[in-house]
Amino acid sequence: MPNVRPTPTVRRRRLGEALRRYRNSAGLTLDTAAEELGWIGPKLSRIETANGHIRPEDVSALLALYGVEDPEVFAALEALAKDARKQGWWQTYSGVVAPAYADYISLEFDADSVREFAPLLVPGLLQTAAYARETIGAGAMTRTPEEVAALAEVRQARQAVLTRPDGPLRMWAVINEAVLHQRFAVRPTTMREQLRRLLDVSEMPNVTLQVMPLDAPPHPGNAGSFSLVGLPGPMPDVVLLENLIGASYAEGTDEVQTFADAFERIVAAALPMDDSLALIAQMEERSRDK
Numbered sequence: 001m002p003n004v005r006p007t008p009t010v011r012r013r014r015l016g017e018a019l020r021r022y023r024n025s026a027g028l029t030l031d032t033a034a035e036e037l038g039w040i041g042p043k044l045s046r047i048e049t050a051n052g053h054i055r056p057e058d059v060s061a062l063l064a065l066y067g068v069e070d071p072e073v074f075a076a077l078e079a080l081a082k083d084a085r086k087q088g089w090w091q092t093y094s095g096v097v098a099p100a101y102a103d104y105i106s107l108e109f110d111a112d113s114v115r116e117f118a119p120l121l122v123p124g125l126l127q128t129a130a131y132a133r134e135t136i137g138a139g140a141m142t143r144t145p146e147e148v149a150a151l152a153e154v155r156q157a158r159q160a161v162l163t164r165p166d167g168p169l170r171m172w173a174v175i176n177e178a179v180l181h182q183r184f185a186v187r188p189t190t191m192r193e194q195l196r197r198l199l200d201v202s203e204m205p206n207v208t209l210q211v212m213p214l215d216a217p218p219h220p221g222n223a224g225s226f227s228l229v230g231l232p233g234p235m236p237d238v239v240l241l242e243n244l245i246g247a248s249y250a251e252g253t254d255e256v257q258t259f260a261d262a263f264e265r266i267v268a269a270a271l272p273m274d275d276s277l278a279l280i281a282q283m284e285e286r287s288r289d290k
Helices: 009-025 030-036 044-050 057-063 070-082 090-094 099-110 129-137 145-162 189-201 253-271 273-287
Strands: 112-120 171-177 207-212 228-229 240-243 245-249
Touching: 009 044, 009 057, 009 099, 030 044, 030 057, 044 099, 057 070, 057 145, 070 228, 070 245, 090 145, 090 245, 099 240, 112 253, 129 145, 129 189, 171 245, 171 253, 189 273, 207 253, 207 273, 228 253, 245 253
Parallel strands: 112 171, 171 207
Antiparallel strands: 112 228, 228 240, 240 245
């Protein structure tokens, strides 16, 4: 039996933060709100700090107490409470998927859009299996070959969000041109196949691709990569920041808006979509001559 966590932490955290925000807006303390519902002990505190479960009907009771009237808010938060106990497909990889990565996959699974600036690698949702194995193996320096293969499988499985029948994820990716010049000595055809993959996914109506040219003017993306995850309904967007030792999130309204503004400037500095695809096609054609 795999060692899985009973609840996707990121869903509980989003729900707890939303409930705390509405309670504060209503001017109620934890004790007052709990007393109004006849709750005993630190139940509400545990819910708001993502350390406790809550039933959808209790979510409705809290929102009513807080004076929330928007049915969209009720539906979104009740759905979060209902889904909090669900285990995603990624839980079967709990032996190799770190908790922070599992949280992000859960977030991505629930999202309706992702805007990503990729200065170092092709975004994971757009990678071929060979490219994923090569790049994961290079970065996961303490992983065994079996673990690298499993992580590559996870990356491929994540891509199902782009074609899900109940509403595919909308993705807008800006990729640094330097990424497209990368070469792989062990398997020289890896980059050619990756370029072809980018051209293929660009034909999907929910995918927008741009290339940041090598001679682009200075832009906010010079500070590093980020993914801006858009969540449905009233839930606020979340920003993922990654490095060699893990990931962190920017979730405050002002912080998220900073990244949204930065992405707009990055888009403006990048090549237009048609020019970007023409460049990728030229590079793919040249790679076939080598």
